[in-house]
Amino acid sequence: MGYVLAVDGGQSTTLSVIAKTDGTVLGAGLGGPANHLHQEGAKERCKKSMRDSLNGALREANLGKIKFEHVVLGMTGASELMKTLIWEVLREYVDEENFQFEHDSVTAWAGGTGGKPGVVVIGGTGSVALAVDGFDNRARVGGWGYYMGDEGSAYQIALQGLSAATKSYDGRAPKTVLIEALIDYFNVKDLWDVHKQVYSSEMDRADLAKLSKLVGNGANAGDKACLEIMSSAAHELALLVIAAANKVDFKGQTPIISTAGGVWKAGAPIWEPFKKEVLEAIPNAKVVKPVYPPSIGALVLALKGARVELNDEVLANIEKTRAIIERKK
Template structure:
């Protein structure tokens, strides 16, 4: 069995996709793989493991195809190779509690073992903290994410960290794409009952999910077609309705913005950053694509702490994961 040595394996696994990147000593990417969501809270441990395996295996095969690994024969498959990785960093969604850490670390170790990947130093952390590091370059800042889910992370000048929100689609994720989509479904049902205001959301949502009647929407929510990702896909329809002056849709987006601001404010207060200058990074489809939500968050934050510099995320979260691994590798060199 051939042995191939790789300095760094970086994995960014969120609620939408999983990205695995191999990096060499010159900090160049030598392999990349991509798969679907690997958030075990949303799809289960077994399915999350499959997605992790798919992304990492693809990255390993990509490294072989690029001919960057001269010790690997063109006729040897990934299964016939033992991979020696000096440092592996996993930034994974769903790592929110001590129990989550136990589950995810066990899952990661099993995934690596199944791929014949031996890791000398393993780092597993929440994907949000990795994204924060990538967005701020390690400087004080707050990252607010509103994509499929939502959360706010922060780090101050003392390198203390804090978070708010991100408690999952069942009991949290306020202001996220899923939350907005769920509110839209509820609004359609309330309208049909006569318990809520009239809204054009019915005319937008039903065709999108392939339905014709409101009562079918109820059945859809308890069918196999219902998923967190599918509900999050409804978020742009709420924006469309709001742009058509639908008051119900506008209220949903206003509350979404208020909830995201509350998460930012909570992190700011925990880290005593209100009177300090720092970056606030906006990331995720809701904040990047819905002007109403984005502008409301910006307006509320500026009113609360006017010295904050607000920017859209420039670096993808994977760069934060890579930066974490490179920092470890550099520390090992400096320590010799």
């Protein structure tokens, strides 16, 4: 029996998962972020993050230096430079033809749809959609970043929430729970104190994106401003799905439409308008909650790469052992 390695590289952590080729997860390990390669010292950090997460997984799996039958990486901010850096770490562990380096949208798709033809839309700090049909066509839409796009992302939801709060505070818009929610969140007295916090150099875009949770909470409590922001985000995420679907060929297939990322935690206020708009545009689609998280999506692809048939037994082995991965999160 051989082994595969699946890597899920996000904004803040790198997660490595080692499984046997029968689907049994043996170990998982965490490292720091591998992206933001333009920052000083980031190249060394990228390699260290990869090494840390791999070594953690090897330790937990009780494995020494082995060769993997296949390796799949799904990386936020994937680039040729990142691929080169990570290959330098992994070259001892896998042959080059079995080293599969992908954007995180690919592993999100494999997780979200269970590897079936369809579209995944990521609503995280940023936003992007990937469609993959049954004829091996792929189309990626969005992913333009915080200045040029990221419509429907947690970052955009957070900015819209901040704007709704200031407009309400000024008397430019009706009351919203967001003013109190922001004041509570930062544990200050007034919205101008929130202003000081938001512009302090300790807050970066990922920190700002976390404020989207307040908008989700407000929407679930029935706040009108929050509901409007979530339904506008749902519309943007649906547009990403529809545009991606239009670029591939789902003829004769039932596309699975699924999701990844933190914005979906808001539940019904984003899910319901999203589902409605997608089904109006693609009536034969199945809009589903993610079958697996992206980390298991990467594992599914790694098993496929190792020519493992994903039969009931393999899927049952993944189910039995997936807690090993989930407790790392």
